[in-house]
Amino acid sequence: MREAAEMNESLTIGVLGAGRVGTAVGRQAVRAGHTVKIATGRPADDIKLITEIIVPGAEAVNKEQLRGADIIVVAVPLHKYRNIDTEVLQGQTVIDTMNYWAPVDGIMDEFESGASTSEVIEEFLGDVKLVKTLNHIGYGDLEVDSHPAGDPNRRALVHASDHDDVKDLVAHFIDSMGYDAVDAGPLAAGRAMENGTEIFNGRHTAAEAKALLQKHRQFAGV
Numbered sequence: 001m002r003e004a005a006e007m008n009e010s011l012t013i014g015v016l017g018a019g020r021v022g023t024a025v026g027r028q029a030v031r032a033g034h035t036v037k038i039a040t041g042r043p044a045d046d047i048k049l050i051t052e053i054i055v056p057g058a059e060a061v062n063k064e065q066l067r068g069a070d071i072i073v074v075a076v077p078l079h080k081y082r083n084i085d086t087e088v089l090q091g092q093t094v095i096d097t098m099n100y101w102a103p104v105d106g107i108m109d110e111f112e113s114g115a116s117t118s119e120v121i122e123e124f125l126g127d128v129k130l131v132k133t134l135n136h137i138g139y140g141d142l143e144v145d146s147h148p149a150g151d152p153n154r155r156a157l158v159h160a161s162d163h164d165d166v167k168d169l170v171a172h173f174i175d176s177m178g179y180d181a182v183d184a185g186p187l188a189a190g191r192a193m194e195n196g197t198e199i200f201n202g203r204h205t206a207a208e209a210k211a212l213l214q215k216h217r218q219f220a221g222v
């Protein structure tokens with residue numbers, strides 16, 4: 001792992017979950033020049049072939065081998081979060097891509113309070129620096145919506161975290177994949193980018209995303 005100040009272009013990105021989101025993020029991260037390691041709860045051999053085909057350039061690993069990555073992207077269905085091996089993630093910078101959608105996940109009381117789902121996840125995961133982002137872009141859009149820096153049509157991806165010291169690192173990762181990174185503030189502000197919100201439901205430039213965050217803050221009275 002490295003501090004934002006020591007950061008250079010190429011990062012080591014771990015991805016936990018080799019489904020739709022995990023493989024899409026993995027592909028885009030390989031394109032951006034990062035070293036990508038992908039794991040699930042199963043042995044690496046079980047996902048070796050699918051990784052070679054769907055995420056060429058990435059390495060299928062056992063979940064324990066994600067340790068030490070600059071960022072670990074968690075892309076597991078939310079209703080399975082209690083099965084995540086939290087030991088693997090201790091001390092790591094973690095991106096939480098997961099969303100709560102009751103028709104798919106079932107009613108889960110812990111996500112019905114109105115707090116950001118990522119607050120529950122960070123508490124469950126333990127000693128991690130959790131950043132909520134990449135949850136509000138469709139897995140199929142991640143490649144096609146990517147634009148170079150400075151492009152007037154460049155889409156923004158919002159992030160929220162209580163760990164300001166890793167926000168530059170995560171913003172660098174988002175930028176490298178072709179998106180403007182917009183800081184929503186603390187993890188609780190991640191509610192503004194969850195299912196049902198304007199940010200969740202649309203494509204926005206950085207200026208538009210900032211205006212929507214401001215609108216959400218006023219509406220929420222914070």
Ligand SMILES: NC(=O)c1ccc[n+]([C@@H]2O[C@H](COP(=O)([O-])OP(=O)(O)OC[C@H]3O[C@@H](n4cnc5c(N)ncnc54)[C@H](OP(=O)(O)O)[C@@H]3O)[C@@H](O)[C@H]2O)c1
Nearest residue numbers: 017018019020021040041075076078083084098099138139
């Ligand atoms: N659909 C979208 O466009 C989109 C966009 C952004 C965010 N999201 C959110 O991203 C999350 C993942 O969605 P998805 O569509 O990628 O799911 P998915 O296609 O069902 O893939 C889930 C992956 O997670 C793995 N997994 C399950 N339990 C695990 C565990 N305990 N430890 C490690 N790996 C585990 C699965 O491996 P096995 O096959 O071995 O179980 C599978 O590789 C969801 O919360 C979703 O709401 C979705």
